[in-house]
Amino acid sequence: MPLYHTDDQAMLAETAQQFMAEEGAIAKQLRHWRDRDCKDGFGHGLWKQMAEMGFTGLLVPETDGGLGMGHVEAGIVLEEIGRNLTPSPFLTSSVMAATALAVASDEARGRWLPGLVAGESVFAVAIDEGPKHRPETIATRAERSGNGFRLSGTKDFVVYGASADMIVVAARTSGADDDADGVTLFAVPKDAAGLGHNSVRLVDSSMASHLTLDGVELDGDAVIGEVDGGRDVLNRVLDAGRVGAAAEGVGVARGAMDLTVDYLKQRKQFGRLIGEFQALQHRAAHLYSEIEIARAATTKAQQLLDADAPSASLMASVAKAKASRTAGLAVREGVQMHGGIGMTDEYDIGLYMKRDRALAEFMGDAFYHADRVARLSGY
Amino acid sequence: MADLDQFRSETRAWLEANCPPEMRKPAEGEDDVYWGGRNATFKNDAQRAWFEACRDKGYTVPAWPREYGGAGLSPAEAKVLREEMARIGARPPLSSFGIWMLGPALLHFGTEGQKRHFLNQIARGEIRWCQGYSEPGSGSDLVSLQTFGEDKGDHWIVNGQKIWTSYADKADWIFCLVRTDKANKYQGITFMLYDMDTAGVSTKPIKLISGNSPFCETFFDDVKVPKSYGEDIPAYVGEINRGWDVAKYLLGHEREMISGADSSERGAGIGATLSRQAGGVDPVLRAELAMFDVDALAFSAMGEKFLDEVKVGKAHPAQPNMMKYAGTELNKRRHELMMAAGGSTALEWDSAETRGGAAPRNWLRTKANSIEGGTSEVMLGVIAKRILELPGA
Numbered sequence: 053m054p055l056y057h058t059d060d061q062a063m064l065a066e067t068a069q070q071f072m073a074e075e076g077a078i079a080k081q082l083r084h085w086r087d088r089d090c091k092d093g094f095g096h097g098l099w100k101q102m103a104e105m106g107f108t109g110l111l112v113p114e115t116d117g118g119l120g121m122g123h124v125e126a127g128i129v130l131e132e133i134g135r136n137l138t139p140s141p142f143l144t145s146s147v148m149a150a151t152a153l154a155v156a157s158d159e160a161r162g163r164w165l166p167g168l169v170a171g172e173s174v175f176a177v178a179i180d181e182g183p184k185h186r187p188e189t190i191a192t193r194a195e196r197s198g199n200g201f202r203l204s205g206t207k208d209f210v211v212y213g214a215s216a217d218m219i220v221v222a223a224r225t226s227g228a229d230d231d232a233d234g235v236t237l238f239a240v241p242k243d244a245a246g247l248g249h250n251s252v253r254l255v256d257s258s259m260a261s262h263l264t265l266d267g268v269e270l271d272g273d274a275v276i277g278e279v280d281g282g283r284d285v286l287n288r289v290l291d292a293g294r295v296g297a298a299a300e301g302v303g304v305a306r307g308a309m310d311l312t313v314d315y316l317k318q319r320k321q322f323g324r325l326i327g328e329f330q331a332l333q334h335r336a337a338h339l340y341s342e343i344e345i346a347r348a349a350t351t352k353a354q355q356l357l358d359a360d361a362p363s364a365s366l367m368a369s370v371a372k373a374k375a376s377r378t379a380g381l382a383v384r385e386g387v388q389m390h391g392g393i394g395m396t397d398e399y400d401i402g403l404y405m406k407r408d409r410a411l412a413e414f415m416g417d418a419f420y421h422a423d424r425v426a427r428l429s430g431y
Numbered sequence: 432m433a434d435l436d437q438f439r440s441e442t443r444a445w446l447e448a449n450c451p452p453e454m455r456k457p458a459e460g461e462d463d464v465y466w467g468g469r470n471a472t473f474k475n476d477a478q479r480a481w482f483e484a485c486r487d488k489g490y491t492v493p494a495w496p497r498e499y500g501g502a503g504l505s506p507a508e509a510k511v512l513r514e515e516m517a518r519i520g521a522r523p524p525l526s527s528f529g530i531w532m533l534g535p536a537l538l539h540f541g542t543e544g545q546k547r548h549f550l551n552q553i554a555r556g557e558i559r560w561c562q563g564y565s566e567p568g569s570g571s572d573l574v575s576l577q578t579f580g581e582d583k584g585d586h587w588i589v590n591g592q593k594i595w596t597s598y599a600d601k602a603d604w605i606f607c608l609v610r611t612d613k614a615n616k617y618q619g620i621t622f623m624l625y626d627m628d629t630a631g632v633s634t635k636p637i638k639l640i641s642g643n644s645p646f647c648e649t650f651f652d653d654v655k656v657p658k659s660y661g662e663d664i665p666a667y668v669g670e671i672n673r674g675w676d677v678a679k680y681l682l683g684h685e686r687e688m689i690s691g692a693d694s695s696e697r698g699a700g701i702g703a704t705l706s707r708q709a710g711g712v713d714p715v716l717r718a719e720l721a722m723f724d725v726d727a728l729a730f731s732a733m734g735e736k737f738l739d740e741v742k743v744g745k746a747h748p749a750q751p752n753m754m755k756y757a758g759t760e761l762n763k764r765r766h767e768l769m770m771a772a773g774g775s776t777a778l779e780w781d782s783a784e785t786r787g788g789a790a791p792r793n794w795l796r797t798k799a800n801s802i803e804g805g806t807s808e809v810m811l812g813v814i815a816k817r818i819l820e821l822p823g824a
Binding site for chain 1: 811812821
């Protein structure tokens with residue numbers, strides 16, 4: 053498969069680009085909700101609009117009412133989300149939770165997917181149990197209780213967790229904390245007794261929960277996939293999240309670069325446009341190269357995920373690491389090249405820097421993924 | 432598709448029958464590579480057998496038309512051949528600036544007579560070519576070249592000096608940029624072809640930090656270059672005074688080639704191999720290797736994407752500059768890491784175990800990657816102006 057978009061994908065990209073630039077723009081969404089100190093951190097109205105566009109159910113099979121598309125298409129939407137810094141539960145709901153629900157029972161799919169497709173529900177994903185992403189270790193326990201399970205433990209960095217109608221929780225049904233086996237995924241509804249949120253605003257104005265699971269009682273049908281055999285599903289959810297975050301990161305990088313290059317063409321210093329200075333030209337050109345390479349790696353990972361290829365997992369880590377580092381470079385260069393104005397809240401470039409920092413941590417940073425690339429390569 | 436499958440099985444059988452085992456591993460040093468030419472000698476029988484089998488089949492230039500010495504393969508068939516050759520590790524039967532550089536220019540700009548005359552010679556490895564572009568003082572500012580051809584009616588008298596002329600001391604002919612109009616910077620250069628045995632041509636190898644001398648200084652002292660070698664075989668490519676168009680076209684090819692976009696090996700990770708060879712590396716080096724592998728695997732995807740886009744005309748015309756920049760910087764990093772992982776073994780300049788000091792010589796050689804064919808700084812300048820459309824100069 054060629055690494056550029058097919059005609060259909062190019063059309064989707066054009067649609068998504070236009071939609072996000074108009075409806076998901078910084079002034080209309082990020083600044084708007086931030087300045088009102090919105091407890092959700094995103095707008096449900098936009099989520100509904102995204103449903104009307106068909107975006108929310110992109111990865112949901114047609115038999116479940118979705119569009120049955122793939123990670124390349126989801127990535128197209130995510131890149132535009134990144135470019136406009138659009139606050140949205142798309143990645144956690146439509147990409148990660150949808151990937152988990154793909155293996156859920158008919159009952160669970162019937163309960164959750166229609167709301168997602170209609171833009172009436174949002175989902176979160178609870179994996180991390182500390183300030184760094186270490187999904188190899190799951191300490192949250194799920195003990196059998198009657199016909200169901202009792203979940204106990206804590207989860208961190210549950211993005212938009214307090215606003216979610218359902219949270220996909222990775223818990224341990226057997227074995228030691230760092231065992232590969234013995235992990236099970238659960239669909240935890242927001243009104244489950246014993247579920248608590250300490251919701252905090254993050255640097256990028258998004259909201260994330262420290263989740264407490266204090267003997268949360270669940271029915272047996274809350275299980276997603278096989279009891280004790282959830283590691284494979286979890287890995288799929290993680291890869292989907294990594295590749296999705298990479299696509300959003302490429303969008304953040306692109307948005308920051310566009311803003312910066314525009315600035316270089318307008319700002320005069322010493323009687324010249326600063327874009328004429330070679331020192332800045334070369335750094336901008338280097339940044340362009342890195343973004344193109346990060347995008348190619350991300351597209352490759354999306355295609356491999358869609359083809360269910362064995363190398364998808366390696367490429368997912370390559371994409372996440374490359375996109376994280378590239379977006380980091382883009383925002384640092386962006387703020388620096390903007391000079392003093394780049395430090396003001398009024399200008400958008402700083403918002404890109406904040407979003408990049410949050411996205412860099414989400415689903416593992418570049419160090420985690422480079423280490424994973426090494427381990428998967430056998431060293 | 433069935434046809435392609437059949438072509439693949441035929442190709443596999445042909446390679447099995449014709450590619451000697453000795454030719455199924457990388458060349459060991461530059462003297463192990465066959466470059467063809469009037470004075471060419473084969474290093475061994477296997478090299479000769481492999482070259483002759485490919486020459487007779489048109490596989491030195493598989494995608495060129497049959498009438499010009501190629502095998503007339505479609506792009507899909509050529510890809511199958513590349514894949515099948517890569518599968519058994521078969522090395523190229525003939526290395527040649529004629530194939531990489533002049534050939535594409537003649538296919539694009541040449542007259543029918545030139546194509547029949549020169550392309551067949553190139554395909555059969557009969558003439559070894561060198562490229563006369565750079566001049567002392569011009570460097571990446573190629574268009575400032577001063578070598579001058581004075582028009583004498585049916586011939587020019589060429590005077591001047593070229594530098595960094597790869598293998599000029601071993602070449603039979605040169606394709607050379609010569610100023611033929613001093614008044615016009617860009618439209619005053621002619622792309623000439625002439626014999627290195629012509630009176631007044633002399634060369635002097637330049638010894639490099641790698642200890643090798645792949646480059647030469649080349650001097651032209653009242654060299655008489657005819658304007659034609661026969662009916663429909665002009666001695667220049669394209670039009671007189673419009674050689675810059677040809678040069679630019681060729682530079683695109685050269686940059687693509689140096690970038691390694693078409694080489695899967697260039698894009699591959701090295702961490703696993705180097706860690707094993709070094710008997711386990713320390714954690715900080717391992718981290719560097721891991722970050723390198725991330726960048727290398729990502730660049731590999733970029734190479735694939737770039738070639739996909741080139742095939743359908745979707746690539747930005749200045750994108751080869753980006754590939755050249757990123758590919759050569761990556762290659763330099765690769766060799767830095769190979770030196771670090773190799774430790775004291777990689778320092779050995781001349782020992783049997785290190786194949787004559789391949790590691791340090793290659794490491795030093797790669798430093799030229801971001802200089803030759805336009806420096807990284809020139810590439811970044813082109814990206815800034817032509818892709819990002821930044822103002823000035």
